[in-house]
Amino acid sequence: MTERTKGAVLIADGLADRPVSALDGRTPLEVADTPALDSIAAGGECGQMDPIGPGIRAGSDTSHLAILGYDPFKVYTGRGPFEALGIGMQVQQGDICFRCNFASLEGDLQLSSDGAFSGARIVDRRAQRISEGTHDLAAAVDGMTIEDVTCYVKESVEHRAALVMRGPGLGARVSDVDPHEADSPPHAAAGADDPSQKTARVLNEFVLRSWQALKDHPVNQQRIADGKLPANIVTPRGGGVAPDLEPFAQRFGIPGACVVETGLIAGIGRYLGMTVPEVPGATGGADTDELALAKAIVEMLHSHDFVLCNLKSPDLGGHDSDPQAKVLAAQQFDNLVRHVIEQAPADIHLAITADHATPIEFGDHTGDTVPIAVRGPAVRPDGVRTFTERAVVGGALVRIRGFDIMPILTNLMGVQDKFGA
Amino acid sequence: MTERTKGAVLIADGLADRPVSALDGRTPLEVADTPALDSIAAGGECGQMDPIGPGIRAGSDTSHLAILGYDPFKVYTGRGPFEALGIGMQVQQGDICFRCNFASLEGDLQLSSDGAFSGARIVDRRAQRISEGTHDLAAAVDGMTIEDVTCYVKESVEHRAALVMRGPGLGARVSDVDPHEADSPPHAAAGADDPSQKTARVLNEFVLRSWQALKDHPVNQQRIADGKLPANIVTPRGGGVAPDLEPFAQRFGIPGACVVETGLIAGIGRYLGMTVPEVPGATGGADTDELALAKAIVEMLHSHDFVLCNLKSPDLGGHDSDPQAKVLAAQQFDNLVRHVIEQAPADIHLAITADHATPIEFGDHTGDTVPIAVRGPAVRPDGVRTFTERAVVGGALVRIRGFDIMPILTNLMGVQDKFGA
Numbered sequence: 001m002t003e004r005t006k007g008a009v010l011i012a013d014g015l016a017d018r019p020v021s022a023l024d025g026r027t028p029l030e031v032a033d034t035p036a037l038d039s040i041a042a043g044g045e046c047g048q049m050d051p052i053g054p055g056i057r058a059g060s061d062t063s064h065l066a067i068l069g070y071d072p073f074k075v076y077t078g079r080g081p082f083e084a085l086g087i088g089m090q091v092q093q094g095d096i097c098f099r100c101n102f103a104s105l106e107g108d109l110q111l112s113s114d115g116a117f118s119g120a121r122i123v124d125r126r127a128q129r130i131s132e133g134t135h136d137l138a139a140a141v142d143g144m145t146i147e148d149v150t151c152y153v154k155e156s157v158e159h160r161a162a163l164v165m166r167g168p169g170l171g172a173r174v175s176d177v178d179p180h181e182a183d184s185p186p187h188a189a190a191g192a193d194d195p196s197q198k199t200a201r202v203l204n205e206f207v208l209r210s211w212q213a214l215k216d217h218p219v220n221q222q223r224i225a226d227g228k229l230p231a232n233i234v235t236p237r238g239g240g241v242a243p244d245l246e247p248f249a250q251r252f253g254i255p256g257a258c259v260v261e262t263g264l265i266a267g268i269g270r271y272l273g274m275t276v277p278e279v280p281g282a283t284g285g286a287d288t289d290e291l292a293l294a295k296a297i298v299e300m301l302h303s304h305d306f307v308l309c310n311l312k313s314p315d316l317g318g319h320d321s322d323p324q325a326k327v328l329a330a331q332q333f334d335n336l337v338r339h340v341i342e343q344a345p346a347d348i349h350l351a352i353t354a355d356h357a358t359p360i361e362f363g364d365h366t367g368d369t370v371p372i373a374v375r376g377p378a379v380r381p382d383g384v385r386t387f388t389e390r391a392v393v394g395g396a397l398v399r400i401r402g403f404d405i406m407p408i409l410t411n412l413m414g415v416q417d418k419f420g421a
Numbered sequence: 422m423t424e425r426t427k428g429a430v431l432i433a434d435g436l437a438d439r440p441v442s443a444l445d446g447r448t449p450l451e452v453a454d455t456p457a458l459d460s461i462a463a464g465g466e467c468g469q470m471d472p473i474g475p476g477i478r479a480g481s482d483t484s485h486l487a488i489l490g491y492d493p494f495k496v497y498t499g500r501g502p503f504e505a506l507g508i509g510m511q512v513q514q515g516d517i518c519f520r521c522n523f524a525s526l527e528g529d530l531q532l533s534s535d536g537a538f539s540g541a542r543i544v545d546r547r548a549q550r551i552s553e554g555t556h557d558l559a560a561a562v563d564g565m566t567i568e569d570v571t572c573y574v575k576e577s578v579e580h581r582a583a584l585v586m587r588g589p590g591l592g593a594r595v596s597d598v599d600p601h602e603a604d605s606p607p608h609a610a611a612g613a614d615d616p617s618q619k620t621a622r623v624l625n626e627f628v629l630r631s632w633q634a635l636k637d638h639p640v641n642q643q644r645i646a647d648g649k650l651p652a653n654i655v656t657p658r659g660g661g662v663a664p665d666l667e668p669f670a671q672r673f674g675i676p677g678a679c680v681v682e683t684g685l686i687a688g689i690g691r692y693l694g695m696t697v698p699e700v701p702g703a704t705g706g707a708d709t710d711e712l713a714l715a716k717a718i719v720e721m722l723h724s725h726d727f728v729l730c731n732l733k734s735p736d737l738g739g740h741d742s743d744p745q746a747k748v749l750a751a752q753q754f755d756n757l758v759r760h761v762i763e764q765a766p767a768d769i770h771l772a773i774t775a776d777h778a779t780p781i782e783f784g785d786h787t788g789d790t791v792p793i794a795v796r797g798p799a800v801r802p803d804g805v806r807t808f809t810e811r812a813v814v815g816g817a818l819v820r821i822r823g824f825d826i827m828p829i830l831t832n833l834m835g836v837q838d839k840f841g842a
Contacts, residue, residue, distance in 0.1 A: 378439055378783070380448070380810055396790075396811070398820040400475050407476030411788035418786055419473060420480020420493065421500055421507065421685065 005376065007349040007413045008297060008307045009067060009405060010340065012333040013060065014315030014358030016370040016389055021361070022323050028360065030388045032330035036338035037387035040352055044375030046384035047397025051356050057367040063355035064265050066402035068272065068308065069252065070245060078172065078240020084162040085267025089154050091242045096170045096199055098236035100161040101178060102127045102134060104229035111208045115201065117185045125182055126159040127231035133219035134161065137231055140217055141210045146202045153234065163236050165202060171195030176237035177207050186235055203236060210234040247273035252406060254305035254415050259296045261288060261312045275304060284312045286325060290332045294339035301344055305415065310355070311336055318358025326360060349376030349412045351405060352387065372397060378412040426797065428770040428834045429718060429728040430488060430826060431761065433754040434481065435736030435779030437791035437810055442782070443744050449781065451809045453751035457759035458808035461773055465796035467805035468818025472777050478788040484776040485686050487823035489693065489729065490673065491666060499593070499661020505583040506688025510575050512663045517591045517620055519657035521574070521582040522599060523548045523558060525650035532629045536622065538606045546603055547580040548652035554640035555582065558652055561638055562631045567623045574655065584657050586623060592616030597658035598628050607656055624657060631655040668694035673827060675726035675836050680717045682709060682733045696725060705733045707746060711753045715760035722765055726836065731776070732757055739779025747781060770797030770833040772826060773808065793818060799833040
């Protein structure tokens with residue numbers, strides 16, 4: 001009695017879709033040959049899932065937070081912390097995090113003692129979408145200390161970067177330095193309360209020093225020689241505090257692991273204290289080695305009660321509006337799931353789903369429902385036989401939210417505490 | 422137009438189940454012969470219900486609170502008050518209630534003026550699971566007054582008891598006296614705010630006096646003579662304040678009654694100001710007289726608009742992992758429901774459901790959905806013909822929560838105020 005089993009949620013990123021004209025009105029999942037997915041549907045309970053809530057367009061971060069049992073409406077207080085996690089920065093609870101641009105400034109920037117910028121204006125908010133040299137530029141402004149605050153900077157794609165401020169007494173209610181329009185000086189940040197005023201003061205000083213460090217940087221000397229605008233200032237925006245999230249193992253009483261391909265989801269897993277193994281061969285692209293991911297899942301299940309996996313490739317086909325690529329990615333997911341079924345403990349409770357839809361004809365995330373199926377010894381199989389967006393309608397799970405997955409799974413696994421007597 | 426009808430919710434405790442190997446993969450409800458339940462399904466609306474929320478393992482207390490229209494996430498602030506209600510103690514709003522153990526103490530207990538215990542240690546937290554004499558031990562410490570606070574104590578099963586503190590200016594944010602490990606002195610309670618510090622002060626004095634009253638008690642003299650450890654101290658834990666709950670009649674505008682077999686649910690009913698009749702023949706066991714319960718329901722419906730009934734026996738079959746006992750209990754519930762259909766007003770709105778699943782192969786409550794069916798003149802019958810966990814999938818009620826029952830029923834009964842104009 002009351003036996004405990006292991007559990008896993010296998011997520012095909014962006015897998016759900018809408019009818020595609022090029023596929024005669026079918027979805028990629030309806031076209032793909034997916035016997036492993038169908039076997040889970042046929043042997044388990046099926047339904048639709050709203051990753052966040054009905055109709056709400058989920059990001060991969062908010063969706064994975066919800067699926068891992070953290071209500072994104074409560075814990076997602078700004079993109080800054082998740083942007084920083086997404087590019088592999090170390091983020092700690094209480095850090096103030098910003099999205100940043102490398103921008104092009106013209107003039108001689110001054111910061112007055114009462115905290116106002118003058119003497120210069122931003123002529124291109126994105127430094128002509130600079131594509132090379134940002135690693136060196138970020139290194140030139142990374143790690144500086146202002147008052148008792150350390151500022152960490154790392155480049156992202158093109159002109160983008162992230163800034164993590166770590167120190168005592170900081171607040172997150174600060175306005176943006178990025179003026180959001182060209183031909184404007186940087187906006188001096190202002191704080192809405194005492195801790196945020198400290199953040200604003202440090203932030204404005206950081207922006208001034210970024211210009212001092214970058215204006216004569218070799219990367220920019222070369223850009224000017226090439227007739228390009230220099231990327232000579234860092235302009236932060238979207239500040240947010242890294243939220244106080246209860247570690248996964250504490251919240252659910254079981255150790256968990258994330259077998260994932262993208263930095264953002266790996267960052268969320270690490271932030272929650274989960275094990276995030278390196279998986280050689282996992283590229284995050286269509287050429288990824290899905291069996292390497294499957295083997296990592298099975299390996300993690302030896303030492304963890306719960307594993308979340310994310311296969312990125314289906315999302316790429318959606319963003320690229322490439323139906324055939326998405327059909328192949330669905331089959332790649334099927335291959336991954338088949339290996340897990342064959343190699344994981346026989347009594348595991350397995351859920352398969354997507355974190356959101358990325359429809360071919362829309363080319364970005366949408367708020368449509370995604371299919372979900374859960375298999376294992378404790379479920380009551382329903383009449384659904386195949387795993388597609390439309391076939392799961394009428395299944396026993398009916399329509400759940402991403403946030404419901406962990407209670408449902410920990411209930412089936414026999415590891416959830418009773419609420420009440 | 423706008424005629425009012427009566428309503429009832431008939432609950433088979435723990436009835437829902439999972440596929441049972443010994444029943445060829447069917448559930449007890451799928452095996453049982455239940456023509457009355459099926460007639461309600463066939464003539465009404467059906468669906469699945471999450472007693473609390475998807476996947477959440479409900480206790481009988483949290484589940485019944487939800488079904489009676491009180492959100493357990495808001496009102497369930499600790500088990501203490503519901504434990505005390507469950508063993509038949511009188512609990513009033515604002516009382517501070519604790520779960521307690523009778524424990525075995527060795528040494529000469531001292532309580533310093535700054536509130537710390539010394540000189541003795543607890544050698545068995547459960548006094549060897551004492552099974553006799555606790556009524557007399559509880560009586561010896563019941564009713565003492567400390568400062569302006571009265572302490573009521575009553576024994577529960579084995580070494581367990583409950584303590585209710587009643588008096589002005591008490592808070593519930595107090596730490597446990599029970600050290601939760603052997604070979605430790607009792608932990609002196611500490612309060613997190615001024616009212617809770619008063620509670621802690623009274624509590625520590627109560628614990629000291631419990632030792633003084635019990636150490637030479639005849640029950641313990643006999644235990645020592647028999648070579649057993651004495652049950653010579655009361656160790657409280659899990660303090661909670663009895664919540665401020667709007668009476669049922671005030672919340673829904675109609676008088677209600679609870680025809681139930683267990684002390685816990687009777688206590689909740691009384692706490693909400695509902696009528697809770699004594700039902701001769703209702704034993705709470707497999708030998709209960711289900712027709713006596715049915716007659717009490719019909720009787721209560723003469724003077725009350727709403728009746729909740731709980732038949733306990735299906736839950737016992739689940740906890741005992743006895744499929745045949747649970748099949749028989751399902752048929753007992755069917756017999757109860759049949760009598761209510763025959764004897765209650767013809768236009769009554771009747772809901773049948775369970776408060777949670779207690780699967781045979783798990784042996785305890787789980788967070789699976791439970792089936793629900795509602796019959797009456799105002800419903801729109803759907804295509805479901807039988808009342809089982811799987812047959813109700815696809816019914817018109819789809820998937821609701823326990824908290825939704827009272828709005829659904831009072832709507833059908835025509836007794837609900839309009840929200841808006």
